[in-house]
Amino acid sequence: MAKRFALFLLTLLAGAALSAQELSPIALPPPQTDGGRPLMQVLRDRASSRAFAPDPLPPQVLSNLLWAAWGISRPDSGKRTAPSAMNKQAMDIYLALADGIYLYDAAHQQLKPVAKGDLRALTGTQPFVATAPVNLIYVSGAQGGSAEDQLIYGGAQAGFISENVYLFCASAGLATVVRGSVNREPLAQTLNLAPGQKVILVQTVGYPPKK
């Protein structure tokens, strides 16, 4: 079983090793930064869900989701919807979609291609990750401080952003769950991370299954 899983991972990695050049950047429509449900009701409805319809998110919903998560809320200063240690903004969000993995480029409102192919199964150990439309991968950079600080701040940074995603999903009728159960090393290789970068958490987003 472990051997079959390792072979499966290798096959996925071989696919990812193909150039990402065949994938084009995806332009995101400008985010809608008004509206949404009242905050306290959204907090009351915030919940983890592990069942997802396979339908992709419309581009406008994806754009709004990413802006809520970690978008630029104050263009003059480049500050964002979530705080960061010393405003270092040492966090990247990668997205595993059906056709490949992309990097969220908040400044240019686009998704930059990273790896071609359906690599969603690499983002977790539970079956739903392979078919849910979006898996967000939170990757920490150099946070500064001690090795312990690095992990705490990386965790916190992923936490701030993940909670924004939870609340956006509660407001917009989407299902989501944040996960720590991920094989970090193979995923880091697929993303071609630099030595200082680390996969912290992964979060699945999609529509709830139709009844």
Place this chain on the structure above:
Amino acid sequence: MAKRFALFLLTLLAGAALSAQELSPIALPPPQTDGGRPLMQVLRDRASSRAFAPDPLPPQVLSNLLWAAWGISRPDSGKRTAPSAMNKQAMDIYLALADGIYLYDAAHQQLKPVAKGDLRALTGTQPFVATAPVNLIYVSGAQGGSAEDQLIYGGAQAGFISENVYLFCASAGLATVVRGSVNREPLAQTLNLAPGQKVILVQTVGYPPKK
């Protein structure tokens, strides 16, 4: 200077060593779990602020703030406004107020006394922490997993909750800033933490200064 600061800390610690029995539990009014501003506007206005009026928060505002942070949103299951690894809920919120330090008891809607005296200066290294009305102290318990997981999950858990506090403050017109710069050991001693517990982050909350 370092010696004077150490003496200052010792004086504070000696004060905290006095029994907390002279402090009474503070009953919180039931939280108002409806209303608030629309989510996307709240995300747009979320910001860190390091200037606070000294005025205490009214009990209703404090109750709403703590419920938003880490309250019980689903009484049937005891689930909360922020997620936690394996739903372990391995996080406590302590509050350093002007008269002492308290533990947020979400199930009984009260603050349990922990240490008597104005110990707010122990919660950080910046001057404003000593006079702002509320400093929230996020303390992680046993998260499970490796030592690395423990720090990542503790950080993430504090991050989920802290972002809820940020958004509540943006909705309610309060100022707030989350901080990693805290002398964790003296604070852990004052709180009388168990060996598996760890101070992760601290967050200051209050009204913005009057203009």
